[in-house]
Amino acid sequence: MKKFSVLKALNNNVIIAVNEEQEEVVLIGKGIGFNKKRKDVIQEDTVEKLFVLRDKKEQESYIKLLPNIDETTLATIITAIEIIKKNSNTLLDEKVHVALTDHILFAITRLQRGMEIKNPFLSETKALYPKEYEIAEEVVDYMNQTLAIQMPVGEVGFIALHVHSAISHTTMSEISSYSNLLSRLVDTIEEQLQIVIDREGIDYIRLIRHMRFTIERVLKEEKMEEPAKFAILLKKEYPVCYNLAWKLIKIMQQTLRKPVYDAEAVYLTMHLQRLLVKFN
Secondary structure, three states, X not given: OOEEEEEEEEEOOEEEEEOOOOOEEEEXXXXXXXXXXXXXXXXXXXXXXXXXXXXXXXXXXXXHHHHHOOHHHHHHHHHHHHHHHHHHOOOOOOHHHHHHHHHHHHHHHHHHOOOOOOOOOHHHHHHHOHHHHHHHHHHHHHXXXXXXXOOOHHHHHHHHHHHHXXXXXOOHXXXXXXXXXXXXXXXXXXXXXXXXXXXXXXXXXXXXXXXXXXXXXXXHOOOOOOOHHHHHHHHHHOHHHHHHHHHHHHXXXXXXXXXXXXXXXXXXXHHHHHHHHHHO
């Protein structure tokens, strides 16, 4: 049976300890921290939940959050992270412990005060990250049942972004900026083509995913082959969509601060043209 050496008892139910590999770990268990002092030994069978926070800043941030969390809420959040880990089947970025705990605490506080923050990127999130969205739905359903609350659907979108951040090891600020960019691109398309795209429809999903892959190629600086003759043909046959494609590319360039290769205009023009034909 594994043993842990206490570094610090944060409260009656949470301890910072050292495992046999000399890693600092967070131990959670009912009454596990009661009267515990530095270097006391904790037996594995008294530990209900365990996770490692190797980054000192993350550990310090997590410790600061704990005094504001009651036992039931903390246990629910830890289990929620375990749900994410189980369903994603990958090593999560440890920042999820702090980021998601902080977000859920804030969400619960808003609910208690009768405040609801609308999620402006819900449709984009659902289209871009269907697997993460599915996991987030399970997490929100579990929290609603366990904590006897009713989180709005917008929270599924917010938590899905945290899931994607944990899985992809991408910061929340980066993910939010890409969501904002995609929203701006869709608004530009609707305005220029004078159409309204159903946010729940397959056309929207295809459009969002196409532009997401374009953004990813730009960020990775991956060059696509440009069919030059085809580009000339598209410019002549579909000037509205071709010009719009370049307008979208300029928005991407300004936001991402990276060059976008000409070939992207060709594939984007074809996608826009298919969309325009469908709406006319």
